[in-house]
Amino acid sequence: MAVHKKWTAGWLFVALFLTLSFPATMFAATYADIVIKGKVVDETGEPMQAVSVAIKGTPRGTTTQQDGSFTITANENATLVFSFIGYANQEVPVGGQATLSITMKKNASQLDQVVVVGYGTQRRSQVVGSVSSVKGVEITKQPVLTAAQGLQAKTPGVQVTASGSPGAQPQLRIRGVSSVTGDANPIYVVDNVITTDITNINSSDIESIEVLKDASSQAIYGSRAGNGVVLVTTKKGKSGKMKISLDAYSGFRTPTSKVKMADGKAYAQYSNEANIRANASPIFNLDTINTNTDWFDQITRNGIIQNYNINLSGGTEKTTYFFSAGYFKDNGIVKGNDYQRGVVRINNEYRPASWIKFGHNLNLSLAKSNNKNNEFGNAYRMAPSTPVKYADGSWGFEKNLSVANPVADLNYTNDFLNTLRLQGNVFADVSPIKGLNWHSSFNFDQRQNYATNYTPSYKIWSGQKNDTSILKKGNGKNFYYVIDNNLTYNHTFENKHEVSVTVGYSAERSKGDTLNASVKGVPNKRNLWYLNQGDLANVEIYNYGLLIQRASAYGRLTYTYDRKYNLSGSIRRDGSSNFPSSEKWGTFYSAGASWIVTEEGFMQDQHVFDELKLRVGYGRVGNDNVSGLATLNSVSNTEYYYNFGGTPYAPLPGLTIDQIRDARATWEPTTGVDAGIEFTLLNRQLSGSVSYYNKLTSAYVNVTVPSTLGDADNTVYSRAADIRNKGVEINLNWNKKVNKDFSYFIGGNITFNKNNVEKVKGNLQLKGGSLGNGNIVTYTVVGKEIGSFWVYETDGIYQTQAEIDNSAHITGAAVGDFRYKDTNGDGSINDKDRVFKGSYQPKVFYGINAGFSYKKFDFSMDMYGNAGNKVFNGKKAVRLGNDNVEAKVATNRWTSTNTGTAIPRASNAIPTPSDYFVESGSFFRINNITLGYTVPVNSWAGINNLRIFATAQNPVIFKKYSGYTPELPGTAIASGIELNIYPVTTTYTAGFNLTF
Structure with missing residues (x-):
């Protein structure tokens, strides 16, 4: 049953055409102004760059240059507002003056800073939930594809696990893992567009990121917020002359860690001994082993990374614009693997009158991927005694093991994916009376994917071959939109009572269509890779679609008394087509309060706290992205042997239910409480916060049902497990300006989290972590963490x-x-x-940031890590016979003359999953080091700023784990297992930032 009326994509293009049809010049200013010039300095007399200079009550403004100077055109009776992070705002009446000198004073109240929240903004003093903010400039310090990875080390309560694979979206976990079988990633809201993937967004286009971490801040997003919300705000133009910025960097990637494998002779000796112990003949003549192939080195390279961006911004009183174009290319460390992305963004706003504003935020991206199979598992297991190629040019192979030649496999892999994505919105804001604003927007995300996969016919040996070439083509498209309308009213009564009310309605629709086809016998020429070039008599075609509709009504009320006491509550009613009609609607809500203690009279004579805020909140949010929740029972065609009077036991066709569905399938709700303290000390040089959270999720899991119900595997997805995450976050930051030449900062955050399965209704059957050899290594049970390792001791x-x-x-x-x-x-x-030996979920994770600036030099670094978790060395536990082994296994295994070792004998038997393979997952990583120098450009015509820099990302990791990396993303019940992980890489780059 649909939950709202159907809209078509045609509305999008009509709206875009109307919006883009208005030229900027039609709104040119027509009033009399004067030109005002001036200079802004700090308390030491040092010029301040990038100070915002705005004309109060208008969208017009500019920023100061490197020498602190500015020029702006304004009415002679206007008021200019000067603002800069960490400094007090200043309002200066023009009073007909053509020249102004401004001195900015340090110690602007952090509680007065504006924070982006769902469907609006608030002063930080009014925020009752846990919200972390990261500026875009902090994100762009790192050479990463997506801003999600740039959050590493910067935000308490947020774990970011990135893959070294080009084009991959990192995995985010906010305050632990709550969903067991569902998607545990947060949603991203990019300029009001809800999405699960921001790899299409250029990090240089981002103004700020806010992470909503608790239910009281998330509840305004209701059923989509169960795993957290990440708000992404992109840059906008400011009125003033055109500003042009060029940013570029280039460098290379290299594997951060390697695993030392046995050389050719050690491997051959180990394999011979394993065969002899199994009463078989040795397979190698040790005297003839002269080859020592390092398969890891053979499949990897130094991958080149490049990034180039240009943006133009500016405007007038009536219109502002922001245009950017960017190109990113990442040649991964695997030979032949690369990813490239081009992005164009246009953010424009038009204000024909003081009471109306409309505009658009448009982001067009084209990404191309040359994918390769993950060969790290094959490289780990392949015999080092085998060459990549023999002297006659044929590919090397080892017939005594089942491992493919990984270099040959890369050579025969042709897997290309092109993605075209248009994301953005068109919007209008109307303010008919003071304090009242109506916001209407059409937000959309349209994707089209084109995939080509071709495997030629080849034969290396009987265990690695493809008899007939095969071509696979895939086309997928999806159009998602959100129509949002809301009213916001702000008013202050008697200078003490501030009221803000937001009410709104949104309708969402996501429709997708995928068509895949494959055919054999296509020639091995790229210009002939079309389906009609193959055997059309045996074409396989798969076509499937997706339709999800949602409707929501929401509201928020915030009340502030005397800038000291804040109350806020929100409610959202969501409907989703994912669920049966009786369970289609859900209600989500929050309530919270904050108290600005330092505004009280009894705090005026104390000299400890500059600012002190207490907050507490409670809320309920949901998650509707859970697998296995189709509301209809699955039925399949079968043949069974029944005797209905004909031929005895003849097979007759019939239907059977092959999985029972939960007829009451509905939301996966999370309720939680959050309490915190936020403070600044020592003349606002030290700032910090302490937060406590406790959240409980009623999660969907597999439970057993009686076999009489006809379920093939006797399991059903049911909301039958309670998962609790509770913990404490601590965040401290110290900023000190020693003199006009030298300043420094150091900060850190740490999170203590405890994950626990509290109770289960029914018989929980949640074993997982398959190794692909018949063994599983995780088990989720009451009293333990999700995905706990379950092994022999x-x-x-x-x-x-x-x-x-x-x-x-x-x-x-x-x-x-x-x-x-x-x-x-x-x-x-x-x-x-079997016993439980910990889980992948850390008990502690943390980040550290530090840096300084000295004259024209700037230096920064950040680090992160975690402790108290375990990982499972799966690749070491999947020996299928005559596979290679690690060097220390080959040299220190048990023998009759080496009985004091802790490493077992040579064996070709499938290893038993035991605590031998469970290792410490604790690590400490230097995440990023950046050194920059701002070149003096006072005499360079047209150039306002030029900074050159060099960056090292992930240069060092300290770990106990013996594998490639202890950062092993995956599903809730299969994380922390290293099988075919794409190793994390180290990246070295150099570049520049240039502003005109």
């Missing part, structure tokens, strides 16, 4: 056959194998003896 190594005979042991145990503990004492080793 080792108890040394068998030294004699007598030890084996006199103890409980697994079938086939031999001298030199691990002894496993019979933890339940029943005399046998089975799943009942």
Whole structure:
């Protein structure tokens, strides 16, 4: 059942045409002004660059140049407002003066800073929830594809796990993992467009990012906010002369960590011994092993990274504009793998009268990916005694193991994906009376994907071949829109009672269509990679679609008394077509309060706190992006043997239910409380906050049902598990200006989080973490973290056959194998003896930021890490026979002459999942180091600022884990397992920022 009326894409293009049809010049100013020139300095007399100079009551303004100077045209009776972060705002009447000298004073109240919240803004003093802000300039210090990765180390309560794969979106977790089987990532709201992916947004176009971390701040987004909300605000133009900025950097990527593997002879000796121990013949003649191939080096390279951006901004009283274009290219560390993206953004605003404003934010991106198979697993396991190619030019192979030649596999992989994406909105703001604003917007995100995958016919050996070429083509398109209308009323009564009310309605629709087809026998020439070039008699076609509709009504009320006491509450009623009609609608809400203690009379004589704010909030949010919640039972065609009087036991066609669905499927709700303290001390040089949170999610999980219901696997998704995350966040920042030449800062944040499955309704069956060899290694149960590692506990190594005979042991145990503990004492080793050995979720994660500026030099660095978690070395636990092993395994394994080791004997048996493979996931990483120099350009015509810089990203990691990386993203029940991870990379770049 639809929850709102259908709109078509035609409305979008009509709106865009009307908006873009208004030329900027039609709104040119016609009033009498004077030209005002001036200079802005700080308290030491040092010129201040980038100070905002705005004409009060209008959108017009400019910014100061490198020498602190500014020029602006304004009415002789106007008032200019000067503002800069960390300094008190100043309002200066022009009074007919043509020249002004302004001195900015430090210590602007942080509580008066404006913070972006859902569907509006508030002073920080009015914010009752937990909201972290990061400026765009902090994001652009890092050579990253997406701003989501730029949040690393900067925000308490937020974990960012990035992949080294070009074009990949990093994984974000806000205050722990709450959803077990659903999408645990937050939503992103880019200029009111809700999305799950911001790889199409140029980081240089971002003004600020706000992370809504608790239910009281998230509830205005209702059913979409269960895993957090990240608000992205892009840059806008300011009135004044045109400003042009050029930014560029280039550099290279290299693998951060390697795993030292056995060389050719050590590997051959190990494999021979494993075969002999299995009563088989050795497979290598050690005297003929002269090859030592480093397969990791053979598939990797130094990948070049490039980024170029240009933006133009400016405007008049009636119109402002912001235009940018950017190009990003990342040649990954895997040979042949690359990603490139071009982005164009146009953000314009038009104000034909003081009471109306309209405009658009448009972002067009084109991304091209040359994808390659992840060969790190093959490179880890492939025999080093085998060359990449033999002397005759044919590909090398080892017939005694099932691993593909990874270099050949890369060579035969042709996987291309092109993505065209148009995202943005058109909007109008009307203020018919003072304090009342009506905002209407049409927000959209249109994507089109074009995929080509071609595999030629080839044969390396019987275990690595493709008899007939195959071409796969895929086209996908999706159009998503949100129509939003809201009214906001702000008014102050008797100079003490501030009231802000927002009410609104939004309608969402997402419609997608995907068509995939494959055909064999296409020639190996790229210009012939079309379906009609193959065997059309055997074309396989898949076509499927998606339609999701939502409707929402929402409201928020904020009341402030005497700038000291703040109350705020919000409510949202959401409807979704994802659920049956009886469960289609849900209500989400929040309430909170804050108290500005330092505004009280009894605090005026104290000299400890410059600002002190207490806040508390409670709310309920939801998540409707959960897998397995289709409301209709799945039915399949089958044939069963029944005797209905005909041929005995002849197969007859029929229908069977192959999975039972929950007829009461609905939202996955999260309720939570948050309380915090925010403060500044020591003349506002030290600022910080402490927050406590406690949130509970009623999560969907697999539970068993009676087999009489006909369910094929006897499980059903049901909202049957309560998951709690609770913790404490601490954030401290110190900023000090020593003199006009030298200033520095240092800050840090730390989060303590405890994740726990509190209770389960029914019989929970949530084992996961498959290794692909028949073993699973995680189990989610009451009293433990989601995705806890569930393994056998080792108890040394068998030294004699007598030890084996006199103890409980697994079938086939031999001298030199691990002894496993019979933890339940029943005399046998089975799943009942498995124990829990921690989980991937850290108990502590933190970030550190520091830097200084000295004259024209600036330096900054940030670091992050976590502690108290575990990871599972899955690649080490997937030995399928004669695979390569790590160097320390080959050289320090158990033998009759090396019995004191903790590494078992050489074996080709599938390893038993045990605590031997569970390692510490704690690490400390230097995330980014940047050194810059601002070139004096006073005499350079037209140039306002030129800064050159060099950056090292991820140059160093300190870890105990023996694998490639301890940062191992994945689903809630399969995170922290290294199988075919794309390793994190180290990046070195140099570039410049140039402003005209």
